Amino acid sequence: MEDFTFQCKTKFIFGKNTENQVGDETKKYSSNILLHYGKGSIKKSGLYDKIIKSLDNSGVKYTELSGVIPNPRLELVKEGIKICRENKIDFILAVGGGSVIDSAKAIAMGVPYEGDVWDFFSKGKKITNALHISTVLTLPATGSEASSATVITNGKRKLAASSDFLRPVFSIMNPELTFTLPKFQTVCGISDMMAHIFERYFSNSKNVNLTDELCEGTLRSLIKNARLVMKEPENYDCRANIMWAGTIAHGGILGTGRDEDWASHRIEHELSAFYDITHGAGLSIIFPAWMKYVYKHDVNKFAQFGKEVWGIESENKEETALKAIEHTKNFFREIGLPVSLKELKINEEKLEEMAKACGSVGNFVKLNEKDVLEIYRLAL
Amino acid sequence: MEDFTFQCKTKFIFGKNTENQVGDETKKYSSNILLHYGKGSIKKSGLYDKIIKSLDNSGVKYTELSGVIPNPRLELVKEGIKICRENKIDFILAVGGGSVIDSAKAIAMGVPYEGDVWDFFSKGKKITNALHISTVLTLPATGSEASSATVITNGKRKLAASSDFLRPVFSIMNPELTFTLPKFQTVCGISDMMAHIFERYFSNSKNVNLTDELCEGTLRSLIKNARLVMKEPENYDCRANIMWAGTIAHGGILGTGRDEDWASHRIEHELSAFYDITHGAGLSIIFPAWMKYVYKHDVNKFAQFGKEVWGIESENKEETALKAIEHTKNFFREIGLPVSLKELKINEEKLEEMAKACGSVGNFVKLNEKDVLEIYRLAL
Numbered sequence: 001m002e003d004f005t006f007q008c009k010t011k012f013i014f015g016k017n018t019e020n021q022v023g024d025e026t027k028k029y030s031s032n033i034l035l036h037y038g039k040g041s042i043k044k045s046g047l048y049d050k051i052i053k054s055l056d057n058s059g060v061k062y063t064e065l066s067g068v069i070p071n072p073r074l075e076l077v078k079e080g081i082k083i084c085r086e087n088k089i090d091f092i093l094a095v096g097g098g099s100v101i102d103s104a105k106a107i108a109m110g111v112p113y114e115g116d117v118w119d120f121f122s123k124g125k126k127i128t129n130a131l132h133i134s135t136v137l138t139l140p141a142t143g144s145e146a147s148s149a150t151v152i153t154n155g156k157r158k159l160a161a162s163s164d165f166l167r168p169v170f171s172i173m174n175p176e177l178t179f180t181l182p183k184f185q186t187v188c189g190i191s192d193m194m195a196h197i198f199e200r201y202f203s204n205s206k207n208v209n210l211t212d213e214l215c216e217g218t219l220r221s222l223i224k225n226a227r228l229v230m231k232e233p234e235n236y237d238c239r240a241n242i243m244w245a246g247t248i249a250h251g252g253i254l255g256t257g258r259d260e261d262w263a264s265h266r267i268e269h270e271l272s273a274f275y276d277i278t279h280g281a282g283l284s285i286i287f288p289a290w291m292k293y294v295y296k297h298d299v300n301k302f303a304q305f306g307k308e309v310w311g312i313e314s315e316n317k318e319e320t321a322l323k324a325i326e327h328t329k330n331f332f333r334e335i336g337l338p339v340s341l342k343e344l345k346i347n348e349e350k351l352e353e354m355a356k357a358c359g360s361v362g363n364f365v366k367l368n369e370k371d372v373l374e375i376y377r378l379a380l
Numbered sequence: 381m382e383d384f385t386f387q388c389k390t391k392f393i394f395g396k397n398t399e400n401q402v403g404d405e406t407k408k409y410s411s412n413i414l415l416h417y418g419k420g421s422i423k424k425s426g427l428y429d430k431i432i433k434s435l436d437n438s439g440v441k442y443t444e445l446s447g448v449i450p451n452p453r454l455e456l457v458k459e460g461i462k463i464c465r466e467n468k469i470d471f472i473l474a475v476g477g478g479s480v481i482d483s484a485k486a487i488a489m490g491v492p493y494e495g496d497v498w499d500f501f502s503k504g505k506k507i508t509n510a511l512h513i514s515t516v517l518t519l520p521a522t523g524s525e526a527s528s529a530t531v532i533t534n535g536k537r538k539l540a541a542s543s544d545f546l547r548p549v550f551s552i553m554n555p556e557l558t559f560t561l562p563k564f565q566t567v568c569g570i571s572d573m574m575a576h577i578f579e580r581y582f583s584n585s586k587n588v589n590l591t592d593e594l595c596e597g598t599l600r601s602l603i604k605n606a607r608l609v610m611k612e613p614e615n616y617d618c619r620a621n622i623m624w625a626g627t628i629a630h631g632g633i634l635g636t637g638r639d640e641d642w643a644s645h646r647i648e649h650e651l652s653a654f655y656d657i658t659h660g661a662g663l664s665i666i667f668p669a670w671m672k673y674v675y676k677h678d679v680n681k682f683a684q685f686g687k688e689v690w691g692i693e694s695e696n697k698e699e700t701a702l703k704a705i706e707h708t709k710n711f712f713r714e715i716g717l718p719v720s721l722k723e724l725k726i727n728e729e730k731l732e733e734m735a736k737a738c739g740s741v742g743n744f745v746k747l748n749e750k751d752v753l754e755i756y757r758l759a760l
Binding site for chain 2: 015244
């Protein structure tokens with residue numbers, strides 16, 4: 001087991017009608033906030049009205065910034081930073097999914113920084129301060145309601161930054177808010193959660209059986225509930241298990257004591273930067289290809305994955321490993337996710353350019369530009 | 381799944397030589413602290429010298445209060461409160477196991493309270509403030525390095541209090557510090573961890589398969605590493621998996637969305653209050669008896685426990701449930717724990733008095749004084 005430091009300060013307020021607590025919780029930190037959200041689905045669902053009512057009741061003044069889109073853009077982040085500075089705002093409430101939360105995190109770290117906020121992403125500048133942020137989660141997927149990370153898109157560059165300063169001070173999670181999610185968004189969320197676990201599970205760290213167990217258990221629960229939610233989209237407990245799994249998957253605890261990989265995320269980021277596809281759909285294409293490309297590095301681990309997660313019983317480890325990869329791909333297909341680039345009408349054309357932009361990635365297996373290109377080709 | 385609020389603010393600093401960071405971490409909060417520890421084993425091991433050196437290097441002034449004993453006593457807590465007030469101390473560093481940490485928590489909540497600190501335990505007075513505490517953990521068992529709870533003994537009363545204010549701001553965890561633990565202390569710790577999971581696992585909350593999986597996985601890992609540590613007490617990874625499992629077991633995450641039980645802990649508390657036995661040894665006696673007494677309430681859950689944790693394959697659920705209880709008892713016996721009261725030379729004599737003191741407990745099955753007496757008798 002590797003040495004580690006782990007701290008997740010976020011207060012999770014989970015359950016029915018919890019969105020009505022947003023005003024009181026916010027008031028503990030600020031009475032002058034930025035209310036950040038997407039393209040307005042929260043208005044249609046009635047969530048916006050509830051949030052406003054709760055903020056008003058608690059005497060919290062808010063300035064609105066809407067318009068966050070999937071693969072959230074740097075331009076809007078910069079607009080948010082300007083608004084916060086002009087209005088002396090010291091707290092950001094993100095209402096939405098991972099894109100809105102990531103956008104809020106980028107604004108939060110940009111406000112106290114004199115330089116260009118993109119420095120944190122492109123130059124790896126260390127984050128030493130940020131406004132407090134909080135969330136009302138509407139789309140379980142990225143784990144951003146708990147995580148230290150944010151991913152922002154600037155032109156064709158999609159990059160990540162991370163710091164414990166970016167963990168939300170509170171996250172409100174009502175599974176009922178996810179009953180009406182389109183099926184495709186639900187399954188993209190599940191793919192993203194599973195990917196967050198894979199990035200930690202496939203590790204060179206030895207003798208980490210506790211976190212192996214936690215990873216495998218969370219994966220099994222996700223697979224079970226993914227199948228159930230297809231049939232019963234308004235099953236509260238099913239939605240609740242999925243929503244909380246998203247937080248567990250990326251809150252950090254599953255990675256404690258382990259070297260993590262993150263190659264597939266970087267490889268997918270180029271894909272969604274070039275083609276603006278949904279992250280979870282990119283991951284369901286890339287992960288099986290990545291697995292096929294790297295499994296020989298640790299056949300035992302992939303065989304363990306096959307046995308524990310997919311219930312494959314075989315004496316032959318190579319066979320179990322290969323079957324596990326097939327099961328993963330078949331599962332993604334079964335729940336309605338793409339598993340090849342051609343399904344998204346992406347062909348050979350830009351693969352080399354994307355591989356070049358991606359560069360060297362990974363930790364479980366260190367991959368260079370050529371390896372990345374091979375993985376893109378396996379995904380065609 | 382039940383609604384819940386969960387927050388664990390503790391920063392976990394885990395790994396080799398991490399005790400040397402104690403000065404720098406403490407300095408972030410205070411430069412005038414109470415250094416709280418037990419009967420001096422930290423002096424023999426050399427840990428005391430390292431702590432003092434680190435505190436000195438960081439310019440942290442400390443006042444010492446040693447002498448905490450297992451089942452920590454109210455008298456020493458009151459002495460600690462007095463010392464903190466007289467010396468304007470605003471931070472407590474607990475170096476030791478659960479008893480030292482629990483004692484530190486009680487001091488921390490007593491200092492800002494004008495009344496008798498025992499009010500929090502005996503009258504259920506709400507904790508609204510406490511000094512910051514931190515820990516250097518030497519005995520993985522109680523999970524107190526992460527938890528919101530403290531248990532203090534006053535005469536023959538052993539009672540608990542709980543508040544998020546009591547969670548340590550940081551906990552330093554070096555598995556190497558546990559290499560030289562006596563075998564009995566190691567296994568009592570493991571029994572305590574497993575008990576913390578049982579209290580959450582046996583729940584009436586339905587459709588909580590994510591946390592079921594996390595509970596079962598943590599139990600399997602503990603069982604595996606308990607057997608290994610018997611043979612290899614200086615196996616770092618084995619000690620590390622056990623130490624981190626103790627934190628996972630009682631940090632709170634395994635109980636999210638679940639009604640918890642806590643009958644067995646209350647039943648054991650009377651046992652250790654009356655006979656001053658080690659908590660973990662009391663739990664290994666009480667839990668199999670409790671299981672036998674209540675399993676009919678939910679045979680399916682006990683059968684699930686048998687299948688997932690002990691690998692029992694049987695079509696007959698009743699049989700699987702009963703076998704699971706036998707496996708639990710046999711496992712405790714195998715690693716050197718007592719599984720009956722007579723092994724500790726405790727007979728019928730005070731059982732009625734203890735049952736009366738215990739009163740009504742439990743949530744999975746609500747137990748009254750007569751039920752508790754039956755469980756004590758089953759444990760004879």
